[in-house]
Amino acid sequence: MCLSHFSLAQKKISQKQIDALKQEAMQLVDADAKMSQVMVDKVFSFAELGFQEIESSKYLTGILADNGFEIKMGASGIPTAWFATWSNGEGPVIALGSDVDDIPKASQYPGVAYHKPIVEGAPGHGEGHNAGIPLNITAALAVKKIMERENIGGTLILWPGIAEELVASKAWFVRDGLFDDIDICIFTHVGNNLGVSYGAASGTGLISVEYTFSGEAAHAAGAPWRGKSALDAAELMNVGWNYKREHLDPLKRSHSVFTDGGDQPNVVPSKASIWYYFRDVKYEGIMEMYEAANKIAQGAALMTDTEMTSKILGTAWPRHFNKTIAEQMYANILKVGLPDWSEADQELAKAVQTELGATKIEGLPTKLDTLDLPAKELRSGGSDDIGDVSWVLPTVTLRFPSNIPGLPGHHWANAIAMATPIAHKGVTAGAKAEAMTILDFLLKPELVDEAWDYFKNVQTKETEYKPMISTDDEAPVYLNKRIMDQFRPELEKFYFDETKYDTYLEQLGVKYPTVKK
Secondary structure, three states, rough: OOOOHHHHHOOOOOOHHHHHHHHEEEEEEEEHHHHHHHHHHHHHHHHOOOOHHHHHHHHHHHHHHHHEEEEEEEEEEEEEOEEEEEOOOOOOOOOOOEOOOOOOOOOOOOOOOOOOOOOOOOOEOOOOOHHHHHHHHHHHHHHHHHHHHOOOOOOEEEEEEEHHHOOOOHHHHHHHHOOOOOOOEEEEEOOOOOOEOEEEEOOOOEEEEEEEEOEEEEEEOOOHHEOHHHHHHHHHHHHHHHHHHOOOOOOEEEEEEEEEEEOOOEEEEOOOEEOOOOEEEOHHHHHOOOOOOOHHHHOOOOOOOOEEEEEEEEEEEOOOHHHHHHHHHHHHHHOOOOOOOOEEEHHHHHHHHHHHOOOOOOOOOOOOOOEEOOOOOOOOOOOOOHHHHHOOOOOOOEEEEEOOOOOOOOOOHOOOOOOOOHHHHHHHHHHHHHHHHHHHHHHHOHHHHHHHHHHHHHOOOOOOOOOOOOOOOOOOOOHHHHHHHHHHHHHHHOOOOOOOOOOOHHHHHOOOOEOOO
């Protein structure tokens, strides 16, 4: 995509004027800090798992609709997925994305530096996905005000990473062409500092696959010889794959859960399923693991005289971020700096680090990260399906400081900060950096050309994006429904009511911070 004509279409503006507008954007974000706090607290209280983000999506799209955005629900056949668009005429099209789902069994009172579930056993925001879309909305509304007044052409599109913990929506969005007419994408994700990177990111891509075996039921004591145990097949596959894992390259990762192990012990299981994530730092490695697992599954079916089927439940390409966007964003990060943490913020952070046995009890960071350069050596680790988006258009992930360093991740402890002043301040800081970066690309469209030059001539010069899903694969929107049906009635009692309480901490009666003596 070439957008150099935008530099002629846009009103000519000096760097001094651009800097003044960016300064105004920061002031507008500060002015909306209360709105940001309410959004962060509200989504935290909904505590919805992937594909079940019903209240979160209704609430967030309602705010955007009230501010003039056109909402399209049901993206890629996913009921909770949406794209929200506002345009001010010809100019760069900029997408702002972030995740919204949470983690099983991570329910936790915010501001309390030890394990205290709001609802025992319920989901909770132990990844911090309640903060990213509020950040994007805050930044977008600040920029929108400036665009309208100054008659700046361009389009803003906001979208959620539905079911990111299942890596099960973004590849579908890409497959269905939802990013085809977008120029750049800025993604946001909670972190413990304010930073950005470019080049190949550390971590892995993955393919998520469920294998289901079908046999024949029988009385497990009266006539076991008449049964064909699907559970035997699933267990044999697991044994086979675990032997295979001994010989995997250290950069690979694989883990599994049984999703169906039969109904009761006295009936030979006629159905059984096991669900795997196969991770590697490169696409080719992921597909090699997938092929090997398919053979092991077929072997398990042969050994037990059962039938085997498989279903792809999610995919994520290894991530690669754009140099031009990252450099421009980091220059803005330097202007924003880290929030001013209070003594209470630091006390909470150090108490949580102590409770979880972190190697360093240093509290919240007071020094900015540097711009992360491309890794000299690929490193294994987690995955994020923003990787698929990053291979179809220039993309970066802005990490914003709303969590506490040294925690396990995917854990109730990571929810502690996410509806406290730590998260609120971090979202405001991130929204400032994002708003200024959006203005840079709107007012200097040559930057869009530069971003695409890196994308075409560096990133994708020798790497071709190949989707791991087919046109027939449907997103597994049924996942997590049973869990949310179980816990939603109890969680509803704790939804944040901003008309009665200033903060969620106040509604829950939490003294900030609450720490062990």
